[in-house]
Amino acid sequence: MSATTACPKTRAFQLRRNPLTGDSEWIVVEEGGDRQELEETTSKNLLATTSYLDMLNDSYRNWAFRAAIEKTIKKPCHVLDIGAGTGLLSMMAARTMVKFGEASKAKVSACESYLPMGKLMRRVLRENQMEKKVKVFHKRSDELLVGVDFQSPAEVLVSEILDSELLGEGLIPTLQQAHDMLLAKNPQTVPYRATTYGQLVESPFLWKLHDLFSNEINLSDGIHLTPAGLERVIGIKKQQYAMHCTAMSREIRLLSEPFKIFEFDFWKKPESHGEIEMSIKASGDGNVIAVISWWVLQLDEEGSILYSTAPRWLNCPDNGMVENCIPGNENWCDHWKQCVWFISGAGLPVSKDKLVLFKAAYDEIKISYHLKCDDQTCCNNFNFGNCLLELSPERVAVYGDKDWRLGFINAMRNTLNVRSAPLCIVADDSVFLTILISSLSKNTNIISSFPGLQENGAQYLRAIAYSNGFSMDRVKVIGKRASYLFTDNLIQQKVDFLVGEPFYYGNEGALPWQNLRFWKERTLLDSILAEDAVIMPCKGILKVCAMSIPDLWRSRCSLKKVEGFDHSVVNETLGACGDLPPMLEGPCLPYYIWQCGEVEELSEILPLMEFNFLEPIHTCSGKIKIEFSKLGICHGFALWIDWVLDNKKSLIVSTGPTSRYWKQGVKLLSKPLVVEAADSFAEIEAFFDHSSGEITISSFSPS
Incomplete structure (x- = not known):
């Protein structure tokens, strides 16, 4: 029986965060469906933000594992691969044992608990005619049983369940359980130490x-x-x-x-x-x-x-x-x-x-x-x-940044001077704005939503209120989205100020425009805003810059052969760039540009699209022509949002690469563009879908 039919149909759930509400949503992922179902469930970027593609592009890592596997396996045996991913190590082990003959004694068991990746592994195995040589288990390794899932303990363990710290992916408990229940005595392992x-x-x-x-x-x-x-x-x-x-x-x-x-x-x-x-x-x-x-x-x-x-x-x-x-x-x-x-x-x-x-x-x-x-x-x-x-460390650094604080202080002082006994809603998790408003205005009543910080935020405010000279009698923390004010009947008057940084606790590593959740909150509160209510920030500007980022591009480029095994089938699912089919583009992913190895700006910084928070949320788009200011190789575009605090556009908080405390969005080109002339250009287009909160980025280069 082939590996593709050995397992009954199972169901798993993928957790996804809604960028406009912050709520977690479960997506059903079923195993056992046809190719179309697989493509539909995996094409929604479930795997594009993982490190699988980057890892498979690490050529020295791949060579080292292959060399060690070929050196370690010296006869047909039972090999167990825990955390098998695309099945690369499993295929290496199976190929190594072919030269020894005695096929009946050669067994490779591949354990991959993450169902979308397990489904992708089956495709890779089929493309490489390995589906009969590697048996796939959609289970955690501690769910495997000798005598049930396979007949004998494994003599060799190959695995790569390491994070940057080493232990964070559960290396120790995984090894403990494997040695107790799944491996023969004195097993061989790759890695060794x-x-x-x-x-x-x-x-x-x-x-x-x-x-x-x-x-x-x-x-x-x-x-x-x-x-x-x-x-x-x-x-x-x-x-x-x-x-x-x-x-x-x-x-x-x-x-x-x-x-x-x-x-x-x-x-x-x-x-x-x-x-x-x-x-x-x-x-x-x-x-x-x-x-x-x-x-x-x-x-x-x-x-x-x-x-x-x-x-x-x-x-x-x-x-x-x-x-x-x-x-x-x-x-x-x-x-x-x-x-x-x-x-x-x-x-x-x-x-x-x-x-x-x-x-x-x-x-x-x-x-x-x-x-x-x-x-x-x-x-x-x-x-x-x-x-x-x-x-997060970056958030701590932001709160200690002199210029960032000064921008909000000046904007808030100018705003509070034109109101008497106002009501203010802090629509996000900004403890800074809550303290700032409470300190600057002794007659402002404040409702802080703190949807992520919740009661911890309230306890914090109570602890530091005296030191900042304000009373908690004027501050109410609801500990959930600001739109819950309606159901809880907390609004007795029109809202004069609606403010945010924007900052949502737990969302620090996301794409910069996912903080447009502030715009959604503003829209839901529209009926209780005063006619002359101040919205801060009043606008968001999506900025873009053409970049030479060869290291990042190399780590995300399309795969072909990986140590002799065809991996081209994974490119679309893992969000690869380079050598993609026509009309297909890779996703926009969050990175700290300054940490992306070799980096150079090749154009001026330009506005691509604006989001007017004085209006309810709506779909919008933008398209610009980017003229290159430097010669070089353009690998893609960096995108971020500048938050405009006042109507005069005199106070702006930028989340661009010059500030190293925010991640930018990176849109990589399908093919790097060689900029050889001063009049070279590219076009980039953005579309914001107000129903999903997602921005679609498309780029065009002259042929």
Whole structure:
């Protein structure tokens, strides 16, 4: 029986966020339907925002796994692939065993619990005539049973369930269960081992991403998001943050040599917890702001095939440490980055050649660090009060940005001066605007929706109200979308001000125009707005710039052969660019442009479309001709929204690449455009669908 008919029809659900409401919606995805059903369920970008395509374009990664699999498998056997994805490793294992003959003893079991990807894997297997050599299971590995799903334990495990931190995709519990229930004694594994490394660094940029209190000390605008005595009332989660640290290398000062932290062996059952203490010698005077970490993957038992996620400054370093000169980090890729662990508060002062006591611990899903000075004072245990709001590092940096705050302060002062006893609705999760309005106007009543922050936002306001000189008697937090004001009968008068940043908690990594949810909220509240109500921001402008972004384009380009296996069938589903069929374009995806490797602007920044928030939400479009200002290769366009705070357009908050705290939308071309003449141009068109909240971007280049 072929693998395509071995499993009965099953049903799974895909969670999708509605950009206009913030609600989560479930999409039914059924297994066992025909090709048309498959294309319909997978063509809605369910997989385009994942890292699968980027990973499959990582040629060194693919080679390393192939080389290690061919070196490890030395006879026909049972191979288990956990987290099989497109089935690449499974096919590598099956192909390796062909040369040994004895086909009856060669078995490959591919476990992929994510149903849309499992369906795509079946297509890849068919295209490569591998559907009878690889048996697919649409289950979690802990749902597989020896004697039920397959007759004997696997002698070889091949898997790639690693994230940038290493453990975040459930590596430890997956290996534990596999060794207990699915693998033979003394199995062979690819990879064989992973080792994590770290380095102490100083960085003004990284400091701004987590220490709001120290940043506010340098401001004098009278707004205190983190008042004295409540220094930690706003903070970030204590976790590893995946970042492209090479992009900020000029803003990083190294304060130690690289040091080894943990080793994780795949060939034996790992422990659920572990910790280590060591002394790290400071390489210079400075202030440790963060620990940057990465890992090195040993794919074969002998240690001849390695892969590293180290930052590029460690590629053949001056100290000649051979373990750092490992392939893997030469080419930009987005599926694995370095990780940043922020040190609490203003950091840890160190002196050259002095020792820092470094403690690391891991559990089943994460790794954490603690640092102590020579005097044994732990810099991670400052008691600054309870952290009531855990925000993203970029949001913390925005709230500490002088120019960003000043723009809103000036706009709000100009607005509040023309009203008496007004009613204001903060339509998003902006604690800053709630505090600002409460501080500037003693007679304004405020309703803050806080649909994402909810009760945490209310507790936070109560904690800092006194320090900012306002009473909570004038502030009401509803903890849900502003449109719920109707059902809860909270509106007794017309609304004079409707404001937002816009910022919706939990939506920080989305496309910039998904904050047009503010426009939807404004529309739902239209009947209770005063005739002369002030809407802030009053307008959004979609901006565009032609870009040379070769590293990003390479990581998203269409696949052909991957280590000898045809993957062209996945291109449309995974949102690839390049070599696409006519009239088919890849999706627009969110990226921090400044972290996308080599980047260059090739045109002026131009407005593409405007959204007028003084009017109810409606469908709109825009089309412009972009003339190139530089010669080079255009790989696509960066798009973002500038929020216009006042009718005079004098106060604008931009979310473009010059500010590194917001992601931009990136529209990659199907084929890079070589700009060889000064009069070269391209056209780009945008269409906003007010019913779905989505923007469709189309680009046209002269032939």
